[in-house]
Amino acid sequence: MLADARVGQPPMSRAEADAALARLRDERERISAALLELEAHHGYQLLDGASLDGETRRVQSEVRAGVASLWTLFDVYGRVLGAAEELRSRHAKPGQAQLTELTRLLAGPSVELPAEEVPLERRTLLSVPSGERLTLREAVERMTPLYEEAARTVAALDAVWSALLSRLAEVEAERRAAEELLESLDGAEPDLDRLRADLDAVAVVVRADPMALARDGQVDTTRLDEIRTGIAEVRRGLEEAERLRDGFADRIRGVASVLDLLREAEAAARRARHEVLAKIVAPALPDLPETSAALADRLTAVGRPARDGAWNDLAARVADLEKAANDALERARDAAGVISGLLDRREELRGRLEGYRAKAARLGHAEDAELARIHEQARELLWTSPCDLRSATVALAGYQQAINSRAKGVDR
Structure with a gap:
C-alpha cells in the first residue's frame, strides 16, 4: 500500500x-x-x-x-x-x-x-463548500x-422483480388462453372480465412498484396466485363449452339414451311395486322415483345449439343435466332392487323351508307329526298371497330349531 x-x-x-x-x-x-x-x-x-x-x-x-x-x-x-x-x-x-x-x-x-x-x-454552517x-x-x-x-x-x-414478472407472465398466459377460447366461442364470460380487471390492477403494481409486494425479503404472490386459479377455472369451463360445441349432437344423444334407461328402470320399479303390494303384507317400500319426465323437459330445453355464442352457459347446463340423469338412473335402479328384494326374500324363505324338510327326512323324522305341523304352518304363510314375511320368517326359524333339537336327540 x-x-x-x-x-x-x-x-x-x-x-x-x-x-x-x-x-x-x-x-x-x-x-x-x-x-x-x-x-x-x-x-x-x-x-x-x-x-x-x-x-x-x-x-x-x-x-x-x-x-x-x-x-x-x-x-x-x-x-x-x-x-x-x-x-x-x-x-x-x-x-x-x-x-x-x-x-x-x-x-x-x-x-x-x-x-x-x-x-x-463534513460541512459547517459558515464554510464555503x-x-x-x-x-x-x-x-x-x-x-x-x-x-x-x-x-x-x-x-x-432484481430477485423481487424477476419472481413477480415471471409469475405475472404465467397468469397473463393463462388469461390469453382463456380469451382465445372465449373468442372462438363468440360468447361472454363475466367472471373472466372481473379477473382480467383484477389482473390489470395487480400488473400495474408489479411493473411500477414491485417492492410494495415484498416483505422481509419474501415476495408476496398471493393475489396473482388467486387470479391465476380463478382464470384457470374459467378456462376449464370454456374448454368444456368447446367440447360441447364440437360434440353437441353426441352429448345430447348420450343424455337421451340415459333417459331411456331411466324410463325403463322407473317402469320396472312400478311393476315390482305393484307385484309386492299384491304378494307381501305391509311392505316397507322406498319412494317410487318419477324424474324422467322432468329431465326430458330439461333435455328439450338444452337440446338446441346455443345462440349468440352462449356455449359456456349451455355447457354448464348440459353437464348438470348429464349428472342429474345418471344420478336419477342409479336411484331408480336401487329402488327397483329394494322393491324386488322383498319378493326375492320370499323365494329365499321358500327354498330354505324345503331344504329343512329334506334335512328332517334324512334324519328319519319324515313322519314326525309335530315337525309336519310346524312345516305346514310355515308353508301356508309363505305360499299365501299376500305373504306375511315377518311371521313366515319366525315360523321358519322355529322349524329349523325343532329339526336341530331332534338332530341332537333332544325331545321338545
Whole structure:
C-alpha cells in the first residue's frame, strides 16, 4: 500500500512509482469493469428505464444517486491517475521534482471532489463548500460502500422483480388462453372480465412498484396466485363449452339414451311395486322415483345449439343435466332392487323351508307329526298371497330349531 505524501515525506523512487502506477492501472480497470457490470445488470436496466412509484421509486432514486456519485468519484480518480501516467510517460528518467509530483499524485491528497460530493456531515454552517481532497486509496475506500450498497439493492430488487414478472407472465398466459377460447366461442364470460380487471390492477403494481409486494425479503404472490386459479377455472369451463360445441349432437344423444334407461328402470320399479303390494303384507317400500319426465323437459330445453355464442352457459347446463340423469338412473335402479328384494326374500324363505324338510327326512323324522305341523304352518304363510314375511320368517326359524333339537336327540 502507498503512504500519504505528507510534509517531510521523501518522494518515491522511480521503481516505487512504477510499481504504484502498475497496481493502480489494474485497480482502475477492475473498478471500471465492476461499474460497467453493475449498469449492465438486468435489475439495474429495469430500474434505470422504468417509470416507478412508491417504495420502488424511492429505491430507484437512491440507486441512481449512489451510482452517479460512484461515476463522479471514479472520473476524478481516473483523471488524477491519468495525470500521473502522462507525467511518467514524458520523463524516461524522472528527476527529483518529477518524483515528488508523482508521489503527490499517487499517494497524496490529490483527488479533489466536487463540492456537491462532500458529505453533509463534513460541512459547517459558515464554510464555503469546496471540494474535499482525498488520496487515491481514500477515493477507492469512498467508492467501495457506494458500490456494495448499489449492487446489493439492485440484486435484491432484481430477485423481487424477476419472481413477480415471471409469475405475472404465467397468469397473463393463462388469461390469453382463456380469451382465445372465449373468442372462438363468440360468447361472454363475466367472471373472466372481473379477473382480467383484477389482473390489470395487480400488473400495474408489479411493473411500477414491485417492492410494495415484498416483505422481509419474501415476495408476496398471493393475489396473482388467486387470479391465476380463478382464470384457470374459467378456462376449464370454456374448454368444456368447446367440447360441447364440437360434440353437441353426441352429448345430447348420450343424455337421451340415459333417459331411456331411466324410463325403463322407473317402469320396472312400478311393476315390482305393484307385484309386492299384491304378494307381501305391509311392505316397507322406498319412494317410487318419477324424474324422467322432468329431465326430458330439461333435455328439450338444452337440446338446441346455443345462440349468440352462449356455449359456456349451455355447457354448464348440459353437464348438470348429464349428472342429474345418471344420478336419477342409479336411484331408480336401487329402488327397483329394494322393491324386488322383498319378493326375492320370499323365494329365499321358500327354498330354505324345503331344504329343512329334506334335512328332517334324512334324519328319519319324515313322519314326525309335530315337525309336519310346524312345516305346514310355515308353508301356508309363505305360499299365501299376500305373504306375511315377518311371521313366515319366525315360523321358519322355529322349524329349523325343532329339526336341530331332534338332530341332537333332544325331545321338545
